Amino acid sequence: MKDIREDIAWAQINKDVLKSLENPRKLYWVILFIAIAMVGVAVGCEVYQYNVGLGVGNFDNPHVWGLYIATFIFWIGMSHSGTLLSAILHLMHADWRKPIYRFAEAMTTFSLMTAGLFVAVHLGRVWQIYFALPYPNMRQVWPNFQSPLLWDAMAIFTYLSSSILFLYVGMIPDLAICRDNMHPGWRKKLYTAIALGWEGTDRQWRNFRITYLTIACFLIPLAVSVHSIVASDFAMSQQPGWHITSFPPYFVAGALYSGCAAIITLFIILRYVFKFEEYMTMSILKKIVRLTFAISMVWTYLNLVEYATVWYGHDEAAKHLLIQKATGTYAPFWWTMNFCGSVVPFIMFFKRFQTHIPVMFSVSLLLNLGMWLERWMIVSPTFADGYYPWTWDHDQWPSFVQWGIVFGSFGWFTMLFMIFCKIFPSVSMYEVKEMVYHRSQATKKLQATGKLAATGKGAH
Amino acid sequence: MSISTLFENYSEYRHIHPVDDVPHNPYKWAMAIDLDACSGCNACSVACYAENNLPVVGREKFAHGQAMHWMRIERYWDEDGREFPDQGARFLPMMCQQCEAAPCETVCPVGATNHTPDGINSQIYNRCIGSRYCSANCPYKVRYFNWWDYPTTDNVWPAEMNQQLNPDVTVRGKGVMEKCTFCIQRVTVAKNDAKTQGRLVRDGEVQTACQQACPTSAITFGNLVDPNSTVHRKWQAQQVELDKDEQTKDMAEGGSELRGYRIYEQLRPFPSVMYMERVRESAI
Numbered sequence: 001m002k003d004i005r006e007d008i009a010w011a012q013i014n015k016d017v018l019k020s021l022e023n024p025r026k027l028y029w030v031i032l033f034i035a036i037a038m039v040g041v042a043v044g045c046e047v048y049q050y051n052v053g054l055g056v057g058n059f060d061n062p063h064v065w066g067l068y069i070a071t072f073i074f075w076i077g078m079s080h081s082g083t084l085l086s087a088i089l090h091l092m093h094a095d096w097r098k099p100i101y102r103f104a105e106a107m108t109t110f111s112l113m114t115a116g117l118f119v120a121v122h123l124g125r126v127w128q129i130y131f132a133l134p135y136p137n138m139r140q141v142w143p144n145f146q147s148p149l150l151w152d153a154m155a156i157f158t159y160l161s162s163s164i165l166f167l168y169v170g171m172i173p174d175l176a177i178c179r180d181n182m183h184p185g186w187r188k189k190l191y192t193a194i195a196l197g198w199e200g201t202d203r204q205w206r207n208f209r210i211t212y213l214t215i216a217c218f219l220i221p222l223a224v225s226v227h228s229i230v231a232s233d234f235a236m237s238q239q240p241g242w243h244i245t246s247f248p249p250y251f252v253a254g255a256l257y258s259g260c261a262a263i264i265t266l267f268i269i270l271r272y273v274f275k276f277e278e279y280m281t282m283s284i285l286k287k288i289v290r291l292t293f294a295i296s297m298v299w300t301y302l303n304l305v306e307y308a309t310v311w312y313g314h315d316e317a318a319k320h321l322l323i324q325k326a327t328g329t330y331a332p333f334w335w336t337m338n339f340c341g342s343v344v345p346f347i348m349f350f351k352r353f354q355t356h357i358p359v360m361f362s363v364s365l366l367l368n369l370g371m372w373l374e375r376w377m378i379v380s381p382t383f384a385d386g387y388y389p390w391t392w393d394h395d396q397w398p399s400f401v402q403w404g405i406v407f408g409s410f411g412w413f414t415m416l417f418m419i420f421c422k423i424f425p426s427v428s429m430y431e432v433k434e435m436v437y438h439r440s441q442a443t444k445k446l447q448a449t450g451k452l453a454a455t456g457k458g459a460h
Numbered sequence: 461m462s463i464s465t466l467f468e469n470y471s472e473y474r475h476i477h478p479v480d481d482v483p484h485n486p487y488k489w490a491m492a493i494d495l496d497a498c499s500g501c502n503a504c505s506v507a508c509y510a511e512n513n514l515p516v517v518g519r520e521k522f523a524h525g526q527a528m529h530w531m532r533i534e535r536y537w538d539e540d541g542r543e544f545p546d547q548g549a550r551f552l553p554m555m556c557q558q559c560e561a562a563p564c565e566t567v568c569p570v571g572a573t574n575h576t577p578d579g580i581n582s583q584i585y586n587r588c589i590g591s592r593y594c595s596a597n598c599p600y601k602v603r604y605f606n607w608w609d610y611p612t613t614d615n616v617w618p619a620e621m622n623q624q625l626n627p628d629v630t631v632r633g634k635g636v637m638e639k640c641t642f643c644i645q646r647v648t649v650a651k652n653d654a655k656t657q658g659r660l661v662r663d664g665e666v667q668t669a670c671q672q673a674c675p676t677s678a679i680t681f682g683n684l685v686d687p688n689s690t691v692h693r694k695w696q697a698q699q700v701e702l703d704k705d706e707q708t709k710d711m712a713e714g715g716s717e718l719r720g721y722r723i724y725e726q727l728r729p730f731p732s733v734m735y736m737e738r739v740r741e742s743a744i
Contacts, residue, residue, distance in 0.1 A: 131570040
């Protein structure tokens, strides 16, 4: 099984990808419509909450944080695998990433935008959100640099702006192709403007490579730091269940995990909707599935490490909380999370399921369900069974407003993502060409030396 | 903190010990609460509602856990199988412990909660953006969030009742965090008076609302720096020291006979409220 056919003509690649900008399958419009409807639900809930107060979300003392923070972490986590695919695998010369990294990178950007919304939705006084920024002001009042939430805000803004830049820079040669091939209209004008006069000269390519590599190197530490800092929100606090040293790597592993699962989901959807069967091949799917499986095991390990340190650490409050997670109000969710996160991935272990699209689609959704539950199980049980006994006998269930906004955030992400894929090439044309070229060269070389065995292995 | 601090020697802002490094002078407000005297009558809580303009949220929101009682009486029921009213409860008046190394202060992204030179953990309502991180990190869960816009909610202060609102205290709108302030408005008045007269605040000159309302005088409030204040003498008598995360008397073999203790001392928040254990045996 080959990652990609080696005899695809370059003009054919252009044609196929540009077609995705014009006539996707009908399902595209269905998905977009549903996504917009979901956003509508969230907007309704948020308007209600904004006007009436956060009480409509069923918050109380001690349950001051809820689904918003959990879903915020979820979306931040989702953003990581875009960077993994586009930057880390780029540096590692894994060329199978080439047909799929563009949409993964877009996923990074849009999930960060979704996460950013949750910061605003969560705040009691969102109209004062700029207080958290170090802007110059007459009274010289600054935000509190000791607060992990402030580090969060900074890390996310940095990561978001860098990943937008990365996405854009990597797209310039493709935008030029769009510019040269599209019919006159607003799109052609748009591509002309943002292709920055790309002509594909030798000098441009050299500068482009250096820029791309530089941003890739810059982005990797950012990706690691962002989720470590989100983990610090919890690890730096004093609460049982949060005050755990292993949280930063645990969060990063969880982030890569849920991101990879989301890549599988979107891979399957895009492949069908935009008819990318030639480019998003089964062989590539198999590779992401294997990668996801490996990461799922890392996550499982770190998860067990966390349980073990709490259990053997004999910190009474933390241990009490762990027992409550497994037996108390949140037990069904906690067990589902462990099942989805650590048991379900074993389906990916079997070769015949690795390329089985319906199975992989459901598995990837289940994995993300597990990962979302994981975030919820980090945030909420600590409030239900924290240090203070007076708060123990009080259960809280998020109201429809919280659920509605969480639900709508998935629509928001899908909407942005789908619009992006319709306006910008979601498969990197120039890199697929490179890939095809390199692989055909390698095949030729092998043929010339008479060593060709039909292994289907690529150049790298 | 301004931008110039970035270019100065930063280490002068670094603390080795959260309490010892910056000694309070001339005031450190603190409390002592005698649980043996507490009868759980809730007068302190009511007084606090009146003094600090706390919204009366109503039965439904109270049951939901959205009550705004800065001062609350916690009941811990005897587990002897009996039913109320035969079953007894132990009472714990709980309010902000005004920690010296407060977990809430460091985590606020905008610095809305700060330490005053008097050792009170202050809350700046205007600065608060409502991230609720302070409450999440509070070990005592004594911070209360305005989930609703109480000033515009019906029956919080029904007509005429709004006439009794304390003019010295703001009425908080939705989306900000609030909590016990040790009746800082009274403290400020007393301090201003003392300043005009060129002296320090005398012991007993400031009473918190809860202290004033307590029929059994279970609550003592005062200046811990003043060696002659009642609160200082009580802390001293119980051998409880503000800057310790474990008291010397408790480290002694066999523990101590003294009743004074502070809640969650081992978490090192250095709370400013000392409780004295209940000794009476009767359940009710």
